[in-house]
Amino acid sequence: MIPTWCVARISASQAELQRALDWACGIGRVDCLVIEPDTIWSHASFAFNAYYQTNGNNRIACYVSGTASLTKINPSYGTCSYDVSK
Numbered sequence: 001m002i003p004t005w006c007v008a009r010i011s012a013s014q015a016e017l018q019r020a021l022d023w024a025c026g027i028g029r030v031d032c033l034v035i036e037p038d039t040i041w042s043h044a045s046f047a048f049n050a051y052y053q054t055n056g057n058n059r060i061a062c063y064v065s066g067t068a069s070l071t072k073i074n075p076s077y078g079t080c081s082y083d084v085s086k
Contacts, residue, residue, distance in 0.1 A: 003084045004070050006052035006062035008044040017044040020067040024051050036080075044068075045075055046082065053083040 008017055017040050024047040025032035035046050048068040055061035062068050076082045 002072055003074070004057065004072055005075055005082050005084065006045075006049045006064075006068050007071055007075050008041050008048060009067055009069050010041070012044075012067040014040050016065070016067050017041065020044060020064045021047055024048060024064065030054075042080070046080070049075070049082050 008020075012020075021032075021040070021044045024030045024044075028047075028051045030047045030050045032043075032047055035043055044067070048062065048064050051064070052058075052062045052068075052070075059070065062070050074082065074084070
């Protein structure tokens with residue numbers, strides 16, 4: 001199986017990303033305290049991917065109100081390592 005990650009859409013506005021991030025860190029039960037973002041996009045991407053990975057890598061788990069999409073390109077950078085589907 002090819003590894004996949006769930007990341008925030010570049011086209012999503014900051015307001016849309018913040019609403020989706022609030023959902024992921026609240027109802028979605030993602031532990032957002034471990035995230036040290038440098039941008040709203042990277043914070044949202046990390047949270048969305050965490051939700052996606054813990055919910056069976058199901059395509060619907062990466063919808064997040066239309067603000068996220070799947071990628072086969074590893075979004076990890078520097079010391080920020082994104083979990084990967086297996």
